[in-house]
Amino acid sequence: MKYLDEFRDGQLARGLAARICQETDSTRHYALMEFCGGHTHAICRYGIEDLLPGNVRLIHGPGCPVCVLPGGRLQAAIDLAEQERVILCGYGDLLRVPGARGDTLLKAKARGADVRMVYSVDDALDAACTHPNQQVVFFAIGFETTTPPTAVAIQQARREGLGNFSVYCNHVLTPPALRALLAAPLPSPHRRQGIVQIKGQIDGFIGPAHVSTIIGSQPYEFVATDYQRPLVIAGFEPLDVLQAILMLIRQINANDVRVDNEYTRAVSPEGNRKAQRLMDEVFTIRPSFEWRGLGELPGSALAIRPAFADWDAERRFTIPAIPAIDHKACICAEVLRGVTRPEECKVFATACTPDHPLGACMVSAEGACAAHYHYGRFRQAAAS
């Protein structure tokens, strides 16, 4: 496949892996977090961890939009879908995520709710046009990547006077989540295999691919300036990830901390200005928003501006705030920060599985625990 196979070449991978091995300092430990679920998916699907030396550890971050959606807001969407004359449209892997009461949109669909899986917000607009006597609600989730299309849809609905279309906005922002990870207090140092480590200390970040095509590389500068950590923006292909790991290791070794861009074929420093303008026209930043696994994060999500209130499902319908508390055995916050590995959680692969997820990390295939469960748990079995 042109433009993809080039970035999955096994021979090039072996060359890069050899260079990573040569350049890592065996007296230290490298804890690198890939923020995005897309990277987690590539790492697990291609088995990238097998190519890395033992002292380079990848921590799967919170950049899985389905995972971090709080159960209460999901439950609100389920309740909305069960209202008379409502068609609720959402993206695929959102449909089986459990809400506050363990219910899912797929179960609601089975009970008779009109829940539709869509591939883009355009499908929801089409549904509104073809069902003028029903209320079509688009369940908008995702980071900055999926936000501009939602903005375009809301503008289109206003232009066309589509009175039966609205958006339940759950779009979240990447930089505030990164800041929250960096600002979290860390446990005391400990010794592992003779090397002093601080559990949860992240030495560098593999920065988002698609998100960065929209926001550019500039919004991550605080990672280097305020927290002295390197960040390398990388594409979602496995060679991109290996190259970014090499770039991070070089920065860490040279103590030369900055934001770097491996994904130059798609990301510029300033990002996509047109998409940013669109987002700014339609959305405003919420004072605070709950992230499943991370809690309330200030300025971390978007709401629809009052000028577009007529297309805001939170204004059109009465949507109560539903409290959702993760299972008490769940330690997702620690897993997402890299303090604990998925397999170290007591309920991993026992009470908490992809079929019956208890916490954020297990709900979508891109979540840290689900990715480990689906692709990597043979390593744990081999180790025991």
Add this chain to the structure above:
Amino acid sequence: MNPRRDVFPHRLDLQHGCVELSHGGGGRAMAQLIEELFLAAFDNAWLRAQDDGARLMVPPGRLTIATDSHVVSPLFFPGGDIGCLSVHGTINDVAMAGAWPLYLAATFILEEGFPLADLKRIVDSMAHAARHAGVPIVTGDTKVVERGKGDGVFITTTGIGVIPEGVAVSAHQAQPGDAILLSGSLGDHGMAVMAQRENLRFDTSIESDTAALHKLVAAMVAAVPGIHCLRDPTRGGLGCALNEIAQQAGAGMRLREAAIPVHEPVRALCEFLGLDPLYVANEGKLLAICPAEFADTLLAVMHGHSLGREAAIIGEVVADPHCFVEMATVFGGRRLVDWLSGEQLPRIC
């Protein structure tokens, strides 16, 4: 067959007519639908007898029976339709016991209002598939449900076949050291159907691989009667089929991703939608597990058959108490090929 003008003075309007509740009511309308549509298409001595059940001659040996329901949407897709699919599906289930299929039975659940022209197209496709496979449809049943209580047409087919002497195929037989063979490329059926769904409208060249595999199987068991296991990786694809076998056999599997054939357009569409071809449905492929020493012979036999030209040895069975299916990736790493959790849904990012 000559229409019986005395019994049915007005012929069924197979161009503009629709299925009506009376077509399942047991009366004259149903008799006419059977005679002018099903009997005309499937025409054979058993059906012509018009008894409730067919009386069959069976050769000596062990019999196998398999049944399969078909509820595909859309009903017509590139490379096939629900009609030929319902014939191939059951023939393949019978063949996966190493058996030669002998007879089929077919049950139709029709929705009131379903166009007779579409039904004729489906029935003709079934008749063609059955004739081409050499497996007659010898009995059947028709029910009609009210409009809104079905999805056009559901077809259930049941098949019986006879297992050749000396053939003992079962997933329980798979043993560490065995070779795993795949008859051809993955994902063609699932992606052909998905590309046709109304909300995607992809313009692709992907066609369903729907095909009857019994002749390929016959050649394989004749050459290597010691085949341990045969399985057609339909719903859930190769990934789920191998996990099923691993659990039944109490063993693990090690696959080589580079050896698994996937056609370029299927790979591209899967990539676009965030799907893994390992879990996409196939309707004309089989997995064979056999002792390693017979693997090359079996592969050569498969290559010699039109439905096995792209066959490949894709891995081996290993001792593993966890029954994990692992894969060496093209990239040089390893990954688990796990069961699917529910249906495979497209990823957001």
